[in-house]
Amino acid sequence: xxxxVLLNKNYHWLETVEGFAVIGSxxxxxxxxxxxxxxxxxxxxxxxVLLNLVNRRLLITSIxxxxxxxxxxxxxxxxxQERFTSISSQVAQLQQANANFSRSHTENNTTVDxxxxxxxxxxxxxxx
Numbered sequence: 001x002x003x004x005v006l007l008n009k010n011y012h013w014l015e016t017v018e019g020f021a022v023i024g025s026x027x028x029x030x031x032x033x034x035x036x037x038x039x040x041x042x043x044x045x046x047x048x049v050l051l052n053l054v055n056r057r058l059l060i061t062s063i064x065x066x067x068x069x070x071x072x073x074x075x076x077x078x079x080x081q082e083r084f085t086s087i088s089s090q091v092a093q094l095q096q097a098n099a100n101f102s103r104s105h106t107e108n109n110t111t112v113d114x115x116x117x118x119x120x121x122x123x124x125x126x127x128x
Contacts, residue, residue: 014055021048 025044032041 014051014058018048018051018055021051024048 021044025041025048028040028042028044032038
């Protein structure tokens with residue numbers, strides 16, 4: 001992260017110098033037209049192109065670092081998503097098992113009640 005801040009400071013400085021080089025190339029073009037010497041136009045233009053190249057490479061490096069950081073964040077966020085999916089699946093299975101247990105429990109209670117009724121009926125018959 002500190003490397004990123006350093007790149008941003010350098011980039012700002014170089015961007016400012018590049019702007020001055022572009023302004024200098026306009027002045028150099030005017031001076032070249034007045035003095036009839038191409039050197040006044042070519043030096044500021046060469047400096048502007050060189051600074052543009054340096055700025056572009058720094059920008060590309062900065063973008064690559066940002067892409068790597070984003071990829072790392074996405075990689076780490078994928079793991080909790082997988083865990084969440086797994087836990088959600090397990091919760092669904094537990095809910096289904098609970099529903100099955102409740103149904104079986106209700107059926108067993110009904111059967112027990114029926115058996116109690118039959119026992120009661122048999123006791124009455126035996127006592128008669």
